[in-house]
Amino acid sequence: MTFSFSLPDDKKLYLVISSANNLKWSNIEILRNLISHDHPVIVVTINQPYASLVKNYQSNGLDLSHIYFIDTITKYATGKITEGAKNCTFVNNPANITELGIAITEMLNKIPDKKPCILFDSISTMLIYLPSNNISRFIHFVTSKLRLMESSGIFLAVDTGLDPLLLSQLTTFVDGIIDNVHSGE
Numbered sequence: 001m002t003f004s005f006s007l008p009d010d011k012k013l014y015l016v017i018s019s020a021n022n023l024k025w026s027n028i029e030i031l032r033n034l035i036s037h038d039h040p041v042i043v044v045t046i047n048q049p050y051a052s053l054v055k056n057y058q059s060n061g062l063d064l065s066h067i068y069f070i071d072t073i074t075k076y077a078t079g080k081i082t083e084g085a086k087n088c089t090f091v092n093n094p095a096n097i098t099e100l101g102i103a104i105t106e107m108l109n110k111i112p113d114k115k116p117c118i119l120f121d122s123i124s125t126m127l128i129y130l131p132s133n134n135i136s137r138f139i140h141f142v143t144s145k146l147r148l149m150e151s152s153g154i155f156l157a158v159d160t161g162l163d164p165l166l167l168s169q170l171t172t173f174v175d176g177i178i179d180n181v182h183s184g185e
């Protein structure tokens with residue numbers, strides 16, 4: 001399946017709602033769509049560590065040269081960064097949204113010519129580390145930054161993973177919602 005959103009050069013922001021079973025598939029298919037059009041992607045991962053994502057992406061035939069990573073899990077879980085990691089910034093803790101915001105800004109500034117698309121995986125997992133109101137403020141900060149920097153963004157969330165207030169706030173921050181809950185089944 002190919003998602004029905006325009007390419008990142010339209011500078012739009014999307015919330016992709018997926019079933020828990022399809023979250024990894026959604027991540028892969030979104031990346032496949034973006035990479036096939038030669039767009040760099042910054043994957044902000046709160047869901048899986050860098051090493052796991054690299055293995056998963058390689059086994060699905062994705063070109064890693066187009067992918068940059070901001071990993072909030074590896075250092076938190078192991079106390080160290082992955083040796084030999086390419087195009088990756090490691091954040092100490094998924095709850096440290098100040099450090100995460102700085103990492104996002106630095107990564108966007110590192111590749112400004114290409115106007116990368118941010119793929120945020122996943123807002124639902126952030127709820128393990130932060131209360132909804134902090135997540136809402138942080139996503140508002142990120143979406144505002146993306147708009148000011150004329151970049152696009154895709155925010156993944158599990159369909160049953162968000163409370164209604166957070167979902168309604170996120171909906172106001174994006175340009176469109178893609179509901180692919182039943183895709184790929």
